[in-house]
Amino acid sequence: MARIGVFVCHCGENIARTVDVKKVVDAAAQLPGVAVASDYRYMCSEPGQRMIADTIRENRLTGLVVAACSPQMHEKTFRRAAASAGLNPYLVEMANIREHCSWVHENRDEATAKAIDIVSMMVAKVRQDEPLSSVKVPVTCRALVIGGGISGIEAALSIADSGVEVVLVEKEPSIGGHMAQLGETFPTLDCSQCILTPKMVEAAQHPNIRLMTYAEVEKLDGFVGNFKATIRRKARYVDADLCTGCGACLEKCPVKKVPSAFDENLGPRTAIYRPFPQAVPNKPVIDAAACLKLTKDACGICSKVCPTGAIKYDDAASVITEDFGAVIVATGYDVLAAAEFGEYGYGKYADVVTSLQFERMESASGPTGGKIIRPSDGAEPRSIVFIQCCGSRDEARGRPYCSKICCMYTAKHAMLYKHKVHDGQAYVFYIDVRAGGKNYEEFVRRAVEKDSALYLRGRVSHVYREGGKLVVKGVDTLAGEAVEVKADLVVLATAVTPRAGAVALAQTLGISYDTYGFYSEVHPKLRPVETSKAGVYLAGACSAPRDIPDAVASGAAAAAKALSILSAETLEREPTVARVNDATCVHCGNCIAACPYDAIEDFEVRDRAGNLIKVIARVNESVCQGCGVCVALCRSKSIDLAGFNDRQIYSQIDALSAW
């Protein structure tokens, strides 16, 4: 006989405001199989959980329905509470009457009726539930970090320092990411390279870290604790084992005018190149599209000057597969292509640049050697206009979000400009100054008060050329008048966007992303570095615009989460797995072909003498992920899925017939 307990939560006022909780309790008490029904203000609280545990014991309950929030929120909490009272945790069902009911309906009668239906469905389901026990699987104690920017480096170092092996995959020839491009960093004005390069070197030399630069993750199979990653190493044309990084090839390469992506196309590089002098590994690669030997079978100078014979023109891409227990995604961000801003003259006037270009100019190791110049004639700009929110906070361009870092780096740019050009004047057009961070507001005040940056609140309508100057037409909304500023240089604070190819990578990894293409956390507040795919974690700006301290913090957080998986020898997995009924399986092979995880295999049924009786399909429980695709496909109805079996689903459909 079923003895079901139904517990209805008020969630403070969150549920009780729109759902008549007493009515739900009364209705639940009438349902077949229900032995106890009661309510409480906060079921998830300690007294709430204790009340549930006590009731289970006192009434020898055989099933539990908690009508409260989404199972994603507290299913685990109540499963634990049930287990503590000796009830199998898989005999617990959540009736989601908050997210799916009280929060989305205003009419109290309708919401109450719906809540009763939801509870009825879950009571019907729980009556069909069977006790299950979690599946134990072994764990591969090695982590994969995708992306070698500052957050990826931090994640890799944190894991490696704990004694766990890490493979750090970076698609560029060097690790370092955007941070390597920066000049000085807010709010301390310490040089970016000076604080970053020691970490890059530490990562490269760490005995537990294996760098795989110029490589990309192509495929990720498996599941938490047991991933198999396919990694494509691009052809470098330079044998990294033989190369000593002497740089002779760089000096002699005759192709010297390839625009340097690292320098945001402000300077040239050679066809055989390393992105920047402090690159890690400090070994060049050949740009196959620019190299004369590879395009026209001419030249070959680098091969001649290389003292160690490291140049390999016949190098080819290679694909390797490796096993990992956890994956950290730290693929970072891009900035919006400035070409979108025709009205600001980007692409038309050489003296309209992006912030990242300005950053390269300002960097001591940049293409101008740290000198701020007008790209059109190399002259020192007497005045600079910085335009904020180029593409951010702009509904019309589809990016209503704030890019978060621009207010701060613009204050820094204005400040550094003043430090280099003492009689120069910086103007900043802004919407709001957002300086929420430790010592951030003070930093912006310094730019205004000590370094006399002039802040104008308003948007810029357009930029045009007049005489030798750029004229910036905008509005000062505080003074309530149109303004016109003559500038030598205009700097656009272009929006932070997801990496090009971010969605494709999300699909490769099987993680979710938002409408912009930033990766989604499983919970925005309480689980900020976890994805909906167990064992895959997020670090840095791939999930939202982040500054360096946030990127570093999230890298360390992701590492801690990954280590919690990697530190155990075995892992307990949800028992939501498919099972074959040996007696009825006709071995049609539909399920074997359809399974996305190759979890179903042939199994030979033999008698005691070893004679073959028949071949059937059998599910490997440690590989099955419980999608249930096989169940819907099975023609003889011989497979079912624990936790979501046919009877459980039909019982819910049945329960709605009274609706």
Place this chain on the structure above:
Amino acid sequence: MSDTREFVPRITAFVCNWCTYAGADLAGTTRLAYPATVRIIRVPCSGRIDPVFLIKAFEKGADGIIVSGCHPGDCHYSSGNYYARRRWSIFPKLLEFIGIEPERLTFTWVSASEARKWADVVAEATERVKSVGPLAHFAPLAAAAPEGEGAL
């Protein structure tokens, strides 16, 4: 239901755990109001949904059905929703054959971040089902059915 009252459709939704269920959760978190016409049955993947579930739901009194999963390419289980897509592209023909209006079935994709889309899907499905009225089809069958629980 008396004739004087406005017809309120009953819609059963079969949704996957990872995208649409989470999208509906987000609609709650962001307090997006939508009609209280839908009852959600959660399954791990849209590929888990057997066509017989839908027939059974109609038989048990649903006036309309929503089936929703992860967008193509975004399936949590990598390819389950492709099986769903194939199934639901053929299924309306069967519905037509047994005399159920295609307006009663909404097959769509709602991701975990598409709270607004979920609210819109429910509102639109409600209007569509209203336009074809209650499904009286199975009432005589249900009345004649033997007592007791059970699927199939």
